[in-house]
Amino acid sequence: MCANLPLDQILQGDCVEILERLPEKSVDLIFADPPYNLQLQKELWRPNQTRVDAVDDDWDHYDSLEAYDAFCRQWIAACRRVLKDTGTLWVIGSYHNIFRIGALLQDLGFWFLNDVIWIKTNPMPNFRGVRFTNAHETLLWVSKFKGARYTFNHHALKALNDDLQMRSDWLLPICNGPERIRHNGQKAHSTQKPEALLYRVLTAASCPGDVVLDPFFGSGTTGAVAKKLRRHWIGIEREAEYIRVAEERLAQVQPLSEEDAVYALEGRAPAKTRRLPFGRLLEAGLLQPGQSLYYRGERAQAAQVRADGRLMLDGLCASIHGLASQLSGGAPANGWLAWYYEDENQRLCVIDELRQRLLADSHGAA
Amino acid sequence: MCANLPLDQILQGDCVEILERLPEKSVDLIFADPPYNLQLQKELWRPNQTRVDAVDDDWDHYDSLEAYDAFCRQWIAACRRVLKDTGTLWVIGSYHNIFRIGALLQDLGFWFLNDVIWIKTNPMPNFRGVRFTNAHETLLWVSKFKGARYTFNHHALKALNDDLQMRSDWLLPICNGPERIRHNGQKAHSTQKPEALLYRVLTAASCPGDVVLDPFFGSGTTGAVAKKLRRHWIGIEREAEYIRVAEERLAQVQPLSEEDAVYALEGRAPAKTRRLPFGRLLEAGLLQPGQSLYYRGERAQAAQVRADGRLMLDGLCASIHGLASQLSGGAPANGWLAWYYEDENQRLCVIDELRQRLLADSHGAA
DNA sequence: ATGTCAAATGAATCAGTGC
DNA sequence: AGCACTGATTCATTTGACA
Structure with missing residues (x-):
């Protein structure tokens, strides 16, 4: 591990600038939840005449597809530089942005391992009945290049899935209830991800002690799960307010015991057989x-x-x-x-x- | 409907050439199941659709992506020309190609309505346990431009789904058993799609009497379901062998009665009331x-x-x-x-x- | 405390017809 | 094409009020 890697901290600033100051090939796993470029058209009302509190944050606005592509090309390239050759990158998105990002990843030499579908048990309906309920988001999982070695804890995931091989469709609820961070009844972050999602990502693709980086740290879900599972974490975030939310949150996280973290890795799979040459x-x-x-x-x-x-x-x-x-x-x-x-x-x-x-x-x- | 549209037929040849001979703005719905990214098939395509005999592995990854993009740009643009302004396009694919196609669709001015995930009840497992079981394929549904009118039979889909709004995740088995066309025990087509998938697509996005076109007709699932649901269909296919399979198949399809086709369309929708000013x-x-x-x-x-x-x-x-x-x-x-x-x-x-x-x-x- | 029912809400590219 | 007018449309959960 690099000596000068700022571990278990949130770094404030633009993610491209900060990534470019980090040592190359130093990070085991990157989880990125970039702005989706939703381009909402106008106000949306429910049939019961209440207004939908849609995502309209400034950070989600781009002038054009080209501008969004340029932004993504920059942060993806910067992520690629800090990623170890054995590291993998996850990106989450919706149909607004995920196809652009998927194509860019391929253009930049990444190699697809899976696309994983997060199926929401409780999505927001389509109130006007003019489309299908948008009930999922897409996660891309890529290695740095074709043929690269990478971490996949098959047995841990199999155990997580009742001893059936884990599939590319993950059925999980949205982040709500006590897990959802609120201040005065308002969402602290408009797009907080559920910890269960990150639990699965980190369990699958990293080991205790690995370094996990999130360039769009937001409310800090990646860091919270990394700390719990005894991975090192690095968060990058621009907004001071989100950093305060995340720091408060992370201070409350109790890591698992070392044994439990390793157990979570191995799951209930049969004890890993030692390798034995013929x-x-x-x-x-x-x-x-x-x-x-x-x-x-x-x-x-x-x-x-x-x-x-x-x-x-x-x-x-x-x-x-x-x-x-x-x-x-x-x-x-x-x-x-x-x-x-x-x-x-x-x-x-x-x-x-x-x-x-x-x-x-x-x-x-x- | 255009008088010179060759309805309910299979047209043999290259889909771009044939599409360019059809009248513009004449088709209500296009369902496309294009060949996947040719990285897998170790074939190279020139932008003009001719195949390059790749004798070894020294072809370049980036060249192949570009060639695939060029190929897709051509057939998608040709589809766009024949599509009515109120028509919609569906494309099915996997992570090998779907991100390139999604980005291209946006680049060419199409407007996303949904991305739909076909979740397979019975996917092929990942035998080596090095990735997640690839248990889904992705369908893209786009209108011709932002703000275009389009057909979405909300009530029919809701009825199909036990009176709950249909979601973007569709759980359906792969095509197997008696539905799978075999000759001498061999699959007649390697990627035959299940009729249930097309049933849902056509029910959602077309009406009886509409014209449905499939530029990669293959074993003819699109035509079979279109005929059953009393939509007109046009198939384009290059391979004579697939055309024989599809023609034999289509000859055996019995259309629903007109009433049944309309019932399937309306589902349990409330009878439409005449407009009456206050x-x-x-x-x-x-x-x-x-x-x-x-x-x-x-x-x-x-x-x-x-x-x-x-x-x-x-x-x-x-x-x-x-x-x-x-x-x-x-x-x-x-x-x-x-x-x-x-x-x-x-x-x-x-x-x-x-x-x-x-x-x-x-x-x-x- | 416990149960019941009403209200709130979540990454959303969310209208159709006729003049 | 643009404008004016009409009027159709929601699911799973959680929270909170109130009995």
Whole structure:
């Protein structure tokens, strides 16, 4: 971690200027909730003749699509510079702006990992009945370039989702009730995001101790969740009033215990199996060099174990994973489940059983 | 409708060339399911739609984005020309291409009505657990320009959704089972869309007799649903094999009866009342000039009826609607429901009852 | 305290017809 | 095209008043 990174603070000012003063490749995760450029047309009234308190803040106004594009190109490029090569960027938006931002991200070399849909359980209806209820917002999740390594805590997310793989559609309520910060009954910020949304983002794409940056900090939801989950955070915000709101809020956040933060990361998934190289089976005497392993348990496809832990078959030589992949036509393969050995009773058993036996032995790990 | 519009046919060829031969402003609805960003297919397209044989991987990421943009700009512009000013365009895509298309639509002057998320009940899992399950596709719905009139059958959609306003998130299964067209066990088309999706699109944004065009016709789902719902359809498709599949499919489609098609359109909408000016109540003798009407049934807010059918209160003088609007602080108001008169028993009744009485009298309409 | 009902409200590109 | 006039339209939650 960079020594001169201002951690766990809110930096006041224009996000582009401040980002350009931060060290490059120093941040693990960026969550950006930029102005949406809503361009509201006129007053909107409910059928019960009350007025809708719409977002009409000055910070959301741009003169043209071109002006909005130029603004976004600047802050996205500045984010890219401070992001580690293994870091990822999230952006949230609506149809007013998200297509421009998505295209810009691709133009600037980012690589899409997912677009995630936040489906609101309780959106504002379309009062005039002239369109579909606008019931969602879109989150973009991109890595810095194609092929970049990145963090995705698959098991934590799976656990968060009742042991089903987490999908790209997230059903969550809007920020309301006690969580919504109000002063004298007025919203402290017109677009405060729910903590549940950030909880999911940070759990998925960062680890405890990582640095999470939010260039449009607002009421500080990103910081609040980062602090709770024991991530470092950096907030950038222009408006002094929002900074006061966020600082008061952050002072009240209690971080989870270290164990709980790690537990939140691992979720209820089976304890993460330690990595164990295939060669350990040879070292442990569970397999012998020269012994045959059978692809998918078929005796017709026999490979020989080499002393270095590689397999040979028909002149091919590769790891258990690589050879299985080649035999399957190139699909990624888990060699532990692809290869079978003959046990003392001449029965074929999957080699993963040997790995499990070794892992269960507390002294077995390398 | 244009006399020289080739209705209920599949036109073979490049969609841009064919669109440019069709009459302008002649089509009510376009549904487009364009090829995804060709990064995935490892193909390059020149701006003139000819395919570049990409023999290796050394093509440039940015060149490919630009080529895809050029391709999309052409077909979208061609669609815009044939679309009536009151027509709307739908485009479906995934994160690979939808952001480029959304931005292009805005650049070309289209106006967003909604982005709609098709959430798949049964998506393909992410087998390697390195991302979220990509469980949705995005549909864009745009009118030709800001402020354009367009068709949205609010009541039909509300009826489709158990009398709740239809939202922008649609939960529908992917096309599978008997609906999926197969030849010798092979999918006849790799991206056949479910008819339920098109059913909702056409029900929402077109009327029986309208002309629906699909520039990437494929297996013909758009045509099949259009025929069923008694819309005219035009399909454009390059591949002869897909055309054969679609023609065979369309021959088997039975249109709904006219009544069913109209019922599907109207849903449970209230019968449309004829328009009746307030002055007719005076002419019919149901109200007298000088009589008092009470705003929202409160005797403290009494307006006087003038002989010209306007109301006066506190020096204000306006129509029943205009005065109700002013009294409510500017909200649009339905005067028929806002004003009450005193009946022969000194009870206050809403003046809409008088309108209904006059409308029920078949001779009452102006 | 507890229950019931009315009022308030949330990132919104929010009207249609006829002259 | 522009103007004047008519009149159709909302869901899930939370908050607060009041019994």
